Amino acid sequence: MNMIDTTHRAMDADATSERGVSAELRELSAKLSAMSGLAEAQLTAAIDALAARDTELAERVVAGDAAIDDLETDINARAMGMLTRHAPVAADLREIVAALKISSNIERIGDYAANIAKRAVIVNGYGQVPAATGVIELGHLVRQYTQTVFDAYVERNVAKAESVWRGDAEIDALHTSVFQDLLSDMLVEHDYVLPCTHLLFCIKNLERIGDHATNVAETIQFLVAGTQLAERRRDKNGRAQERASIPLTTSMSADFHTGEKP
Structure with a gap:
């Protein structure tokens, strides 16, 4: 076999x-x-199960969480297999790393949705709480941002992803308002204490879903441009954070799981 044949075979293999x-x-x-x-x-x-006081629907949500877990396992196996077989670089590597990071966040979103459904089953056994309307409003807002960030991934749309990233403050503000309303209901009526306690957990789960949607938005920026969203922002405790616009490929060994257990 001459050198030309060898070169052609190598090119075909590539x-x-x-x-x-x-x-x-x-x-x-x-x-x-x-x-x-x-x-x-x-x-x-x-959210619908909580709004309509539909216990049967809530139970289906709880049962359906396993399907999301199975998909995450499948995605992780595929991604790790590709890393092993192909040793990808540049855009291909970003695609795989992004899939690992995003699937981890989606799995946590699914867990929090199931947690809300579990709480809904309990809350449905009590009378209607006035502040529950605020919980549903927060749920709809979080669902809207979650849908937008998932669309942003499919479309590789950085502008949509950034709108979700910036919208996290809106979720936090509404969460704080609903939190105060629930506490007020608990002070006004003793019978509201138990259902409001469960609703407090629901809004915390919704707030965390918003955080995971923000994580996905940041990963989309990394996937498309290889950089982080940069802006001075304040964390939950009021400390200033600087998110520099730097390549993320220098930290591939970091833990891909960014979720927090409830």
Whole structure:
């Protein structure tokens, strides 16, 4: 075999490998889109179960959480397999790392949706609480931002992702307002104490879902541009944080799981 034949064979092998990676990336993205769609449906159903006092729907949400967990396991296996087989770089590497990070956040969103549904089953056994309308309002706002960030991933739309990232402050503000309303209800009527306690957990879960949507938004920026969203912002305790616009490929060994257990 002469040098020209060897070169042609090597080029053919590279082309075949590149096509294989592209196909696997498309499958990975499709799995992640399916996972996000399921999590969005779970969140919507959990909010509806709370709003309509629909215990049967809430129980279906709780049972449906396992499907999201299964998809995360599948995505992780695919992503790690691609890292091992192909040793990807640049855009391909970002795609795989982003899938790992986003799937972790989606799994947590699914968990929080299930937690809300569990609380709904309990709350439905009590009388209507006045401040519950605020809880539903917060739920709809969080669902809206969650849907937007999932659309941003499919579209690779950085502008949409940034709108979600900036919208986290709106979620936090409404959370604080509803929190105060629930406490007021508890002070006014003793019978509201137990259901309001469960609703306090619900709004905390919703606030955390908003945080995970923000995490996904940041990952989309990384996926598309290889940089972080940069802006001075204050954390939950009022401390100033500076999020510098730096390449994330220098920290690939970081833990991909950014979720927090409830």
